[in-house]
Amino acid sequence: MPADHAFLSPSSLIRWYFCPPSARLCDQFPDQGSVFAAEGTEAHALCEYLLKSALGRPCVDPRPSLQYYTPEMEESASGYVQYILEKVEAHKAAAGLSPSVFVEQRLDLRGYIPESMGTADCVIIAGDTVEIIDFKYGMHRVPATSMQLRIYALGACEVFSALYDLTRVRMAIYQPRLSSVDETEMTVADLYAWARAELAPRARLAFDGAGEFACGDWCRLCRARRSCHALAEYQLEIAKYDFSDPALLSDAEIADVLSRVDDLVAWASDVKDYALREALKGHAYPGFKLVEGRTNRRFTDDAAVAARVESAGRDPWERKLLGVAALEKLLGRKAFADLLSDLVTRPEGKPTLVPVSDKRPELITARQEFTNEKEGI
Ligand code: SF4
Numbered sequence: 001m002p003a004d005h006a007f008l009s010p011s012s013l014i015r016w017y018f019c020p021p022s023a024r025l026c027d028q029f030p031d032q033g034s035v036f037a038a039e040g041t042e043a044h045a046l047c048e049y050l051l052k053s054a055l056g057r058p059c060v061d062p063r064p065s066l067q068y069y070t071p072e073m074e075e076s077a078s079g080y081v082q083y084i085l086e087k088v089e090a091h092k093a094a095a096g097l098s099p100s101v102f103v104e105q106r107l108d109l110r111g112y113i114p115e116s117m118g119t120a121d122c123v124i125i126a127g128d129t130v131e132i133i134d135f136k137y138g139m140h141r142v143p144a145t146s147m148q149l150r151i152y153a154l155g156a157c158e159v160f161s162a163l164y165d166l167t168r169v170r171m172a173i174y175q176p177r178l179s180s181v182d183e184t185e186m187t188v189a190d191l192y193a194w195a196r197a198e199l200a201p202r203a204r205l206a207f208d209g210a211g212e213f214a215c216g217d218w219c220r221l222c223r224a225r226r227s228c229h230a231l232a233e234y235q236l237e238i239a240k241y242d243f244s245d246p247a248l249l250s251d252a253e254i255a256d257v258l259s260r261v262d263d264l265v266a267w268a269s270d271v272k273d274y275a276l277r278e279a280l281k282g283h284a285y286p287g288f289k290l291v292e293g294r295t296n297r298r299f300t301d302d303a304a305v306a307a308r309v310e311s312a313g314r315d316p317w318e319r320k321l322l323g324v325a326a327l328e329k330l331l332g333r334k335a336f337a338d339l340l341s342d343l344v345t346r347p348e349g350k351p352t353l354v355p356v357s358d359k360r361p362e363l364i365t366a367r368q369e370f371t372n373e374k375e376g377i
Contacts (some may be wrong), residue, residue, distance in 0.1 A: 005070050007114075007116070007207070008115070008116045009118070009377075010109070010116070010148055010155075011149060011241045014025075014147065014217075014218045015219075015221065016206040016373070017199075017201075017267070019211075019212075019214045019215070019230075020166050020205035020206035020210060021209055021210065021211055021213055022206075022224060022228075024209035025224040025228070025243070028222040029223040029227075032225065036138060038052070038068065038137060039068040039073075039137065040137045042062070042068050042069065042073070043068075043073050043076060043133075043135070045136050047064065047080050047081065048103055048104050048121075050080075050081045051122065052079045052086060055103070056082050071332030071335065072177075072328065072329045072332050073137075073335060075333055076137065076176035076177065079176050081176055081350070083181065084122055084133060087124060087133070087282075093335075095127055096145070097126070099199075100125045101123075101124050102120070102122070102125075103117065103122055104121065105117055105118055105120045105122075105123045105156065105159070106118075107152060107154075107155025107156055108155055108158045109154065109155045112151075112154060112203060113151070113199070113200075113203040113207075114203060114204070116203070118151065118152060118155050120152045120155070121133060121135045121306070122135075125160060125164055128164075128165055129167075129168040129169070129170060130156050130160060130164070130168070130169055130170070132149055132156060132172070133172045133174060133180075134148075134149055134152065134172070135176075135179065136173055137175075138177070139177055141178055143173065143177065143184075144171045144184040145171075145184050147171070147199075149171040149173065150186075150191060150199075153169040153171055154191055154195050154199075157188055157191065157367075161188075167188050168185060168186075168188065169185060170184070170185040171184055193271040194269040213228070215231050215234040219231050219263075219267075226270050226271050226274035227271060227274075233265050235260070235263065235264045237289040237321075238256075238346045243255065259364035265272075275288075285288055327340070351363055
């Protein structure tokens with residue numbers, strides 16, 4: 001889904017839904033964009049082109065102007081198109097009728113979210129069912145139950161209910177880089193009940209700049225995160241342990257630190273980056289000054305260096321094989337698997353502590369093995 005530019009955009013729904021005042025606060029900070037966002041936008045442009053082409057609709061090929069185009073992007077977009085075509089065929093087979101397929105469909109959300117519009121990657125209407133298919137090129141897993149998809153479904157119902165008698169909504173997230181397709185469904189009646197009871201009141205609070213600040217996962221993508229007092233207070237709560245010797249903390253205190261430390265480090269590094277950018281613009285922070293960073297020596301002319309070393313009878317070059325991820329990106333997932341799958345292995349990872357919700361199986365430590373043996377488990 002490309003970026004929506006509404007004040008309460010569907011793509012930032014989770015943030016303003018849980019932290020309504022963040023919407024007005026974020027408005028004060030420019031959107032810096034990111035490589036990942038730009039890559040995602042390009043992947044969507046390719047999806048749109050391939051899907052429209054497959055459906056026999058006119059569309060300009062964006063590939064010549066894509067900066068981040070790779071075989072992996074082509075393969076991901078082609079897989080998405082294939083997935084939709086299979087859905088269309090399934091509907092035809094089930095009902096004997098061609099469903100209506102809408103690509104990059106504008107959605108009207110204003111009945112529930114002030115001044116908000118959105119764009120769905122693909123909407124399929126077949127009989128009494130509306131299907132929303134969302135392509136995600138990112139590596140952060142998004143479930144089909146995400147509220148973002150619900151509001152696309154709501155927007156589609158708002159647009160199409162006058163023309164079709166819709167009673168069911170299906171939602172799917174196609175996430176090729178995680179080899180994941182997640183699907184869910186609900187009734188149109190339940191969707192509207194949720195929109196009236198929960199979505200609209202939260203959207204009103206966010207639009208009015210009211211409600212309470214609330215920290216959570218959504219802070220990671222908040223433009224105000226470097227200046228937000230609520231987040232700073234939340235992150236610094238960990239300081240209550242007063243840098244005690246870890247051996248003196250209780251298990252519950254250590255678990256608390258473990259659950260927060262990654263976010264704290266990411267936030268602190270964000271604040272550092274932000275302060276540097278501001279300092280470069282001339283802002284001064286008490287007790288700090290800008291200096292030139294330390295650097296390493298480097299050659300001024302690689303070719304001249306190579307020529308001199310070769311003429312001295314030595315080889316100055318090193319040749320390195322690309323890594324697994326880089327080669328997969330270069331070849332595309334299918335070609336990579338065909339060519340190299342028998343030559344890829346995954347070494348044992350270093351033991352690491354993660355929340356129990358993590359999907360990886362628990363490691364059995366030597367002590368547990370000993371206890372299990374003793375207890376005959
Ligand atoms: S950083 Fe978090 S708590 Fe602060 S405004 Fe943003 S979403 Fe809300």
